[in-house]
Amino acid sequence: MPSQELIDGVRSRLPDDFSRRQLDGALAVLTQENNPARANQSASSFRELIAHVLETVAPDADVMRCTWFKQDKNVEGPTRRQRALYACRGGLTDEFLKDRVGIKPETLHAGLGPAFQELNKRTHVRPDTEFKTEEEIEEFAETALAALEDLFETIDEMKGRVATALSRALSGAATAAFINQTIAELDEISGRYETGIVLIDDPEILSLDADRILCRFTGTVGVTLMAGGRHDAVEFRNSFPFDCETSAPATTPEAFDAADTTVEVDVSSWRE
Structure with missing residues (x-):
């Protein structure tokens, strides 16, 4: 079985209860040593799990609405790799990734490719790719x-690099909010x-989809408080x-919407 740390890490990121049940099923069947088809059944569960996760975090309509999306003539709708790319970049343009984040889009594509190729090979079990030993079964589960x-x-x-960029x-959006809002x-x-x-x-990307990027960040603001009359x-x-x-x-993504900007200031130190 894969390490508990790896299992727990993946489980914590799964989008819903269905995903978690699929993961439990894929792992549970691997423990059935008297089941000669356990590797095949586990592979099928992992394949369904991965397909569901990608379809959940990257719905067809959202992926296809992105300016970078190009329809693969051999597939109806987005490919699995395109869904993974969407989960990483949302609707961010190639120009923004290259000029502001310092990532070549083709590099991001290449980085995801080998992992998914191996996963595709491992989750489509055929007579010539059947797992023959316990070590192969363990390796498969770890790879998936x-x-x-x-x-x-x-x-x-990706979200961390975008936030930094x-x-x-x-900072400009926050400054504008302090100037223009009460x-x-x-x-x-x-x-x-x-x-x-x-x-x-501490900038943070809360969500990134085909249409918008939502950011949250913390910081400090210098303030001059005025008391008394205008002359004293x-x-x-x-x-x-x-x-x-x-x-x-x-x-x-650098054109932040003033009407959609909210600021909360912690003045508890002043009250104390």
């Missing part, structure tokens, strides 16, 4: 789970205030942590 783990890790890596634009938390502690430098600490005003300078969510079109 590792391919899914690789997909999930690639998704995480967008940091400057995110921040309720700051308004509560001071009737008049001015915001200064905005620093981004007293100023207090401080900085506060904030939490911000915003979104942009996937095809222009």
